[in-house]
Amino acid sequence: KGVGVDQNESRDDGQLSLSAGVMFLANNGLSPYANYSQSFEVISTIDAATNELYKPLEGEQVEVGVKYEPSFMDGFINLAWFDITQKNALVTNPSTWIATQTGEVTSQ
Template sequence: MYLMNNGISPYISYTESFQPIVGTDANGALYKPREGKQLEAGIKYAPDSIDGYLNASVYQIEEKNSLVTNGAFQVQEGERNTDGFELEGVAYLTSSFQVTAAYTYSDSTTQNRAIGADTVRATLVPRHMASAWFDYVFSQAVPGLKFGAGVRFVGETKDETYGYEVPSYSVVDAMASYDFAQSWRVQLNVNNLADKEYVASCDYWCYYGEARRVTASLNYRW
């Protein structure tokens, strides 16, 4: 990354990764880790006119040892390639009000060698995802109280091998936290606030999305 005097910071990164996969194949053998390579380039911009920043990036990901479905079994005969870009912005509109927005486009394809299929659109990976979130701190009325809410949009996905198409969906999340006794914080998070029922994805089998989930936590900071 290089920081310019005008607030623009171009950067480039290269990453190699592996991810262990839990489970065994039809013969009882452990799955090999999924391996990947990612090349990313982008620009971060922190303008003087606003208290916040903008980030734009393009990326390319190559993965091997991905699980694909061979009838009723999952085998490591998949190769996945993803090209896409991301946009993100954060703005502190006031000392108490913060807004975050993001958009991701992913063109992800995979080849299922287990059934001799041609390269098709990858299952479970939407082409379009977007989110918006705001935080408000009640610094004057109730010092220490913070409230946040946002919406997540996930575009449609397809399983071109078996002909499934999953429509897009949106869910709303919310949170509230309260700082007390200097180092303590109590927080409540609610995912899928409206308890919306939806199908999240299909990959031979279809999966419902997560129902409403409420998480309470108590934290101490040193």
């Protein structure tokens, strides 16, 4: 008789990702805006250290700013503040090439 390994794993990766934005176009060429979005990405690989599936990558972004369309040029000037947060991002160790998940990564 041969020896086999049965591996059966399941999980629910359903998630609702929201996104919304608003912009106001004024007569003077200024356009203030705000944006909010969420992200969700299934990571379908297995953690070599735990032999379990990685947790899904989750993100959230908030952005506010103003766009300006000057009359003297064909284009926009944009000034914005943003905050991006990711949870469960994969980071690869350059010496071992093994990926691990981080707790939280932010960009501003």
